[in-house]
Amino acid sequence: MTLKKIQPDKNKLNQIVIDARRNQELREQSYRGQALKLYPWICGRCAREFTLKNLSELTVHHKNHNHDDNPADGSNWELLCLYCHDNEHSRYEETRFDNSQASKSSTAVATHNPFADLKKLLDSKE
Numbered sequence: 001m002t003l004k005k006i007q008p009d010k011n012k013l014n015q016i017v018i019d020a021r022r023n024q025e026l027r028e029q030s031y032r033g034q035a036l037k038l039y040p041w042i043c044g045r046c047a048r049e050f051t052l053k054n055l056s057e058l059t060v061h062h063k064n065h066n067h068d069d070n071p072a073d074g075s076n077w078e079l080l081c082l083y084c085h086d087n088e089h090s091r092y093e094e095t096r097f098d099n100s101q102a103s104k105s106s107t108a109v110a111t112h113n114p115f116a117d118l119k120k121l122l123d124s125k126e
Helices: 010-038 082-104 118-125
Strands: 058-062 077-081
Touching: 010 058, 010 077, 058 082, 077 082
Parallel strands: none
Antiparallel strands: 058 077
């Protein structure tokens, strides 16, 4: 017996993706444009300087990791290069993951001692 697969409407899915990307671009352009006007074009971590030629490699990082918190004074933003921005988010995720794992599991303690009878073995060879 074969099951009929329901095919999703590709046009509808494509429109959803297009709308989501457009909304994201509009949101990013608004606070990105503001941040680029407020701050010098320098990475806040590695101090790399940017020009119009490589400005696309400079990102706006939300200090509190809430992308909807965009105060007009820019107090939740800092400009980071792509590498430092990726590093910052990786560290944030590691911190979140480590804290949740530490409370859930306990570390197993090793009980085997491979050198317990070493002196005995060495004495028997003499």
